Amino acid sequence: MKEKEMLIDWMEDGMTSIPNVLLKNYKRLQLNETEMMVLLHIYSFAQKGISFPSFEDLSERMSISSADCAAYVKKMIQKQVISIEQGEQTGFEFYSLKPLWSKMAFLFESDARGQSFQQAMTDERDLYSLFEAEFGRPLSAIECETLALWIDQDQHDPSVIKAALREAVLSMKLNFRYIDRILFEWKKQGIKTVEQAREQGRKFRKPAGAEQVKRSENAVPFYNWLEQ
Template identity: 25%
Template sequence: MKSEHIMNFLKDGSFSMPYYLIQFRKELSVSDMDLIVLAYLENLGDHFLFNPEEIQSRLNMTQMEIMMSISNLTDKHLITVESIKNEKGVMEEYISLEDFYRKVTSLLVERWKKEEEKGEEIQAGNVYEAIEKEFGRPLSPMEYEIIKAWLDSGTDEDMIMEALKEATFNGVANLRYIDKIIYDWSKKGYKSVEEVRRHNARWKEEKSKQQEQKEVEKPKEIFDFDWFDDDNSE
């Protein structure tokens, strides 16, 4: 079965082709014919009575093609065919897509993990670029290793950026100073930028109160005028 047949089935509107089925076709290792049959079965539900004649009429395929495709999908552990005795005691064959959904779920999780790792790599790259921009020069190999050590140890990228801001605010552009800030925060148990900012806000508030208290306690200057000094008389 050629690929254009897939388009014809979709145009016919007999069933819909799930996007994830096309997306993971390569990983599922299914042929055009198997893809059509699997898509049709997926539209029937996750567990249903196997009716080769109905599938044959709906997909315009021979019974041999249908049975061959069912065999292929079973061998690839995408579907299972099980015999169940009905109320009349007659054995009937049912198809279950449980293995198919389990496989697709596994592929989706794997793809999400890769995208997440890729996003982390991009974000980490932004950390290097941000530090270079603030320093106004390229980083040395040693500096790259220091930053990498922060990331490998689990230091959050946002914490590194916050430490960079604090170092820049204090007019210090070197990694030793930033490393000291990060170490100090780690020692105090700060695990997020929010915790750091709350601490800084409290510190500034306490410092402001102490300054106000000093102003209150500061002795007032008394103007000492010597009324008996002749130089002060006109």
């Protein structure tokens, strides 16, 4: 009788269906086994109606601490595998796996076109490393999400985002709001390449006369994009 009750409990707890295509390709998404398990638990919680499990909830199912779970979730946000979104009606935050499925689709599209998916992934990872190096600290979850949106939603090429970061560094206004404004203006002006971005930056920083040239000998003039 006890065994029968246990079986009933197991069945009522439900089952998690994992796409085989994910199991076969998570390595190509640059996910390690621990990140994959965290992802699967988030997926499992979602199937049970828990869309935003805490790090403690995840840790209880695993052999790693809640702090480690938080670190792995942040890494997956950086890798644009998951995102944190807010429900339009409820206003509550939840984990979205849309970035994961988008990357899977991009992976197969790249294979079909004969392009290097791994190179694209490497470029994105290097972009996060560059931002952290310039800011002198790890990026926050919100900053990682912003960076992911620039790539996925706004369709900015990583090289153009690097150019916007350089513009912010030259302007001594190293913050995400300023960089976002630069990218917004560039997109509005149809700037899609690093060469176009550099030309735009040179145009705005070009001294208007000899006096400005003299003043700029020991300093880099900049354009304040927030005043656009």
